[in-house]
Amino acid sequence: MKSASRLERVLTAGRFAVTAELGPPQNANPEVIRKKAQHFLGNVDGVNITDNQTAIVRMSSIAAAAIAISCGVEPVVQMVCRDRNRIAMQSDILGAAALGVKNILCLSGDHQKFGNHPEAANVFDLGSVQLIAMVKKMRDAKQFLCGDPIKEHEPRLFIGAVENPFADPFEFRVVRLAKKIKAGADFIQTQCVFDVDKFAKWMELVVKDGLHKKAYILAGLTPVRSARALHYMKDEVAGMSVPDKLIKRMESAEDPKEEGIRICLEMIERVRNIEGVSGIHLMPIGWESITPVILERAGLLPCPQVRG
Amino acid sequence: MIVADRKPLREILKSIDEYRKVMLMGCGGCVTVCFSGGAKAVELLASQIKMARKKQGKDIEIIECTPERQCEYEFVEAFEAEVRSVDVVLSTACGVGVQTMAVKYPDTITVPALNTKFMGYPVEHGFWEEKCAGCGDCVLEWTGGLCPIARCAKKLLDGPCGGSVDGKCEVDKDTDCVWQLIYDRLKRLDKLDNLTVIREPKDWRTSTNAGQRKSKFEETML
Numbered sequence: 382m383k384s385a386s387r388l389e390r391v392l393t394a395g396r397f398a399v400t401a402e403l404g405p406p407q408n409a410n411p412e413v414i415r416k417k418a419q420h421f422l423g424n425v426d427g428v429n430i431t432d433n434q435t436a437i438v439r440m441s442s443i444a445a446a447a448i449a450i451s452c453g454v455e456p457v458v459q460m461v462c463r464d465r466n467r468i469a470m471q472s473d474i475l476g477a478a479a480l481g482v483k484n485i486l487c488l489s490g491d492h493q494k495f496g497n498h499p500e501a502a503n504v505f506d507l508g509s510v511q512l513i514a515m516v517k518k519m520r521d522a523k524q525f526l527c528g529d530p531i532k533e534h535e536p537r538l539f540i541g542a543v544e545n546p547f548a549d550p551f552e553f554r555v556v557r558l559a560k561k562i563k564a565g566a567d568f569i570q571t572q573c574v575f576d577v578d579k580f581a582k583w584m585e586l587v588v589k590d591g592l593h594k595k596a597y598i599l600a601g602l603t604p605v606r607s608a609r610a611l612h613y614m615k616d617e618v619a620g621m622s623v624p625d626k627l628i629k630r631m632e633s634a635e636d637p638k639e640e641g642i643r644i645c646l647e648m649i650e651r652v653r654n655i656e657g658v659s660g661i662h663l664m665p666i667g668w669e670s671i672t673p674v675i676l677e678r679a680g681l682l683p684c685p686q687v688r689g
Numbered sequence: 690m691i692v693a694d695r696k697p698l699r700e701i702l703k704s705i706d707e708y709r710k711v712m713l714m715g716c717g718g719c720v721t722v723c724f725s726g727g728a729k730a731v732e733l734l735a736s737q738i739k740m741a742r743k744k745q746g747k748d749i750e751i752i753e754c755t756p757e758r759q760c761e762y763e764f765v766e767a768f769e770a771e772v773r774s775v776d777v778v779l780s781t782a783c784g785v786g787v788q789t790m791a792v793k794y795p796d797t798i799t800v801p802a803l804n805t806k807f808m809g810y811p812v813e814h815g816f817w818e819e820k821c822a823g824c825g826d827c828v829l830e831w832t833g834g835l836c837p838i839a840r841c842a843k844k845l846l847d848g849p850c851g852g853s854v855d856g857k858c859e860v861d862k863d864t865d866c867v868w869q870l871i872y873d874r875l876k877r878l879d880k881l882d883n884l885t886v887i888r889e890p891k892d893w894r895t896s897t898n899a900g901q902r903k904s905k906f907e908e909t910m911l
Contacts, residue, residue, distance in 0.1 A: 467890065489851075511890045543851070548852065556881075560884075620852050
């Protein structure tokens with residue numbers, strides 16, 4: 382075992398894994414995390430804690446993860462390259478591991494232009510691929526990036542990465558995924574899948590290259606409550622593919638919330654049957670309470686029992 | 690070349706507000722080519738300043754000059770007498786020129802009339818784009834001659850990020866995603882293998898992170 386995290390144990394046992402997203406608050410209230418954690422407790426294999434997503438200042442992902450751990454929920458700490466250099470990142474990796482974090486998700490990070498401090502300097506000392514390689518080096522080679530040894534208590538982390546099958550250039554997306562896996566990614570979380578056909582096409586390429594055997598692929602899914610949300614994803618979020626027929630379906634729904642849940646359930650069913658998909662990652666933006674409902678209706682509860 | 694834009698007139702006027710005798714010094718180098726600081730730009734700015742000051746009812750005397758390059762001592766030395774006779778030098782050179790003046794004439798105040806922006810070239814007449822960030826460790830050899838340090842909003846070496854759509858950067862829809870361009874070019878050159886290599890973290894010491902950088906060409910040193 383690389384980290385012996387629950388997520389790693391579920392995936393290596395060949396069980397269908399479920400992770401979900403938890404966005405920390407824009408304040409210092411630990412109760413927000415504790416309350417949200419209740420939606421996930423016993424329902425998912427890992428809770429992804431975002432790192433100032435869309436470059437909006439929020440409680441630190443590592444601090445929020447520590448609170449989640451105290452609630453019995455296993456966090457996946459997101460770490461972006463936008464705000465910290467290699468010194469701060471390694472320091473935070475050690476700190477996260479010391480606090481009991483066992484999973485890390487490495488991302489480049491949304492550009493600060495999209496957040497509430499667009500005038501900020503960005504860092505990008507490393508990119509996401511280099512961050513993955515650095516975490517692996519710390520864990521497996523027991524070395525800091527500079528080569529200095531980590532003499533004891535190296536951070537044992539299950540390393541995740543993201544890939545967007547819907548961004549361009551499409552042919553390069555699989556190459557980039559391979560690069561992330563080569564750098565050390567143990568699991569991959571994809572951008573929100575709305576266009577299952579395009580996702581399936583991408584997965585074909587992933588399977589053709591045998592990448593699904595080298596890392597576990599989790600399909601990202603976002604249940605939406607309105608057609609407006611889909612319009613927003615399509616028009617405002619770069620690298621998102623939202624089929625028009627899905628928007629029409631939401632527009633004509635009598636009960637959009639229920640329709641959104643049904644669409645998500647159908648997508649879970651479809652992606653489960655795509656070769657190479659090891660699990661799902663649910664990202665109900667600002668709608669964390671729906672996660673247990675969807676998982677219940679999808680027949681994914683209770684969580685699989687795995688040995689610790 | 691170095692590309693610079695002129696500061697807003699109001700800001701320029703404010704910076705010379707307390708002075709009566711001004712030397713407006715242009716530069717015959719890069720900023721002449723990008724129209725912001727050559728002899729013509731100096732002439733135009735001088736008349737704008739005079740008009741504005743006239744409106745304010747504040748007298749002003751402007752001496753115009755445009756050395757071949759403001760960034761070398763030998764060219765600015767030619768104007769020593771004039772420089773010493775004015776209250777302030779308003780420079781339409783890049784930041785290098787302004788600093789050359791600051792060092793050459795330590796008792797004279799020199800203020801900038803331009804915002805120095807980047808190193809680039811005109812992609813069409815009157816329109817420049819940044820091409821080089823001067824990082825001090827060129828990567829163009831394996832990127833098909835297109836720079837991700839200068840042109841990617843995240844300086845990614847293993848790009849493109851997930852925000853590249855239809856060949857455009859998510860940060861600005863009018864900006865090409867340089868990683869799409871790199872991909873296309875390497876494909877054309879049959880060198881896509883370059884993109885499968887995991888790049889080592891960049892050593893930023895050669896960039897702006899280790900203090901002032903220097904360059905020495907021993908053969909020409911006296």
